[in-house]
Each structure stands twice: as structure tokens, then as C-alpha cells.
């Protein structure tokens with residue numbers, strides 16, 4: 001791999017195996033741009049979880065994460081739609097929206113409208129029966145918090161799901177959409193402004209600003225609506241992501257669970273908290 005880097009024009013290529021964490025290879029170069037570096041690494045060492053940075057990797061002060069298919073194993077709206085007998089129809093729209101083929105807000109409104117009339121209690125059934133936490137999310141959040149990092153869950157999904165998920169995982173703050181309910185049934189609309197990609201990015205920037213300019217931040221997500229947030233973060237990690245999100249992030253986790261993010265930050269397993 002070092003020969004490949006040198007051949008690709010990178011000067012001073014060095015690798016440190018097992019430092020700072022076992023199983024992690026740290027590669028340093030003294031010239032070249034991060035995007036080309038990532039391309040060479042993916043060609044010669046992929047598929048692997050990786051993080052590319054122009055500076056030494058530092059611990060983030062802020063971690064902002066997507067929820068659906070990042071912190072939980074499902075897309076909430078697809079599972080909820082199943083209780084209305086509409087999973088195939090709704091999940092097809094979700095898939096296209098997450099790939100960036102549809103306008104997020106319009107696609108959300110269309111799917112939420114299909115849920116009109118569903119009993120609010122269905123959400124609790126859905127949470128209990130369908131929603132599973134992504135492996136090691138608790139460890140990731142607890143460990144980052146123990147190192148002084150603020151953790152925020154920001155989702156184009158709904159408070160009905162995000163509030164209990166955030167509580168289970170230990171997030172400090174939740175930003176989500178709110179499903180309108182009337183007479184115990186979903187109204188088929190969302191109340192308040194929609195949390196879309198621009199809101200996700202704004203939340204990241206607001207959290208960074210609270211620490212002061214230049215504070216190191218990290219974001220994780222898998223969908224097209226995570227792209228601005230991933231790009232705005234110091235470290236944007238595409239987690240088992242759709243192609244568009246993956247292509248724009250400077251970090252990718254394609255193989256491991258959420259603790260891969262800790263390894264990429266150089267946080268060794270002996271420092272992990274299990275939450």
C-alpha cells in the first residue's frame with residue numbers, strides 16, 4: 001500500500017500498525033489531498049473502515065448523529081407503515097429519498113399523509129416489536145460523553161421514536177420531526193418546521209458554535225439528507241451508508257459496528273464505556 005501511495009504521488013508515506021489501537025493502521029503522508037488519499041486507500045486496502053484528515057485526529061467536542069439506519073437498525077416510518085399495511089409502498093419512497101433521488105420534505109409529507117388515521121398507540125407497539133438499537137451505539141455514546149463530548153441525535157424521523165431511542169442510548173439532545181395527533185390518531189401531517197438536511201447541518205453548526213470556532217466535531221449518518229451535516233463536521237462518518245452519503249464523507253464505516261468510530265478516533269477499547 002505504501003508503494004501504491006508513493007506511486008500515486010504522495011510523499012513521505014508511513015504506516016504505523018496497531019497504533020493507537022490494535023487492528024488499526026495509521027497511514028501518514030506529507031503531501032497530496034485527502035480525497036485522492038482516500039481513493040488510493042480504498043483501492044489498495046478496501047473494503048475497510050477509514051477516516052481521512054488533513055491534520056492529526058483529535059477527540060471531538062460535539063457528536064451529531066442520524067437515527068434511522070445509523071443508531072437503529074430500521075427506518076421508523078417504514079415499520080410504522082407496516083401497521084397500516086403500506087410498508088412496501090412507503091419503504092420504496094424512503095429508499096429513493098435516502099438515495100437522494102427525491103426531495104426530502106416532499107417525500108416525508110407524502111409518506112406521513114399515508115399514515116393518517118393510524119392509532120397513536122401503534123407507535124409504542126412498533127417501538128417494542130420492530131425497532132432495534134444498532135450494535136454498540138450505547139458504547140459509542142457513553143464513551144464519547146466520558147471524554148467530554150456532547151452528543152446530539154438529529155433525525156428526519158419522529159420524536160415519538162427518537163425520544164425513547166435517545167434515552168436508551170444516552171444522547172444529550174434530540175432534534176426530530178413531530179407527528180401531529182388528534183383524538184388519539186395520527187393526523188397525517190408533521191407539526192412545525194421539517195427537520196431536513198439543512199436543519200441537520202444547522203444543528204451541527206450551532207453545537208460547534210457553542211464550544212467556540214474551530215471546535216472539533218463529528219457527524220454520523222447513512223442517507224442523502226445527512227450529506228450537508230457530514231460535510232460540515234470535522235469528521236463526517238458515513239455509516240453503512242447509501243452511495244451518495246458515502247462519496248461525500250471523509251470517513252466510512254462499511255465493515256464494523258459503531259465502535260469502529262471509536263477506533264478511528266484512536267480511542268482504545270480499554271477506554272470504552274458500555275453505557
Ligand SMILES: [Mg+2]
Nearest residue numbers: 066068069223
Ligand atoms: Mg438514516
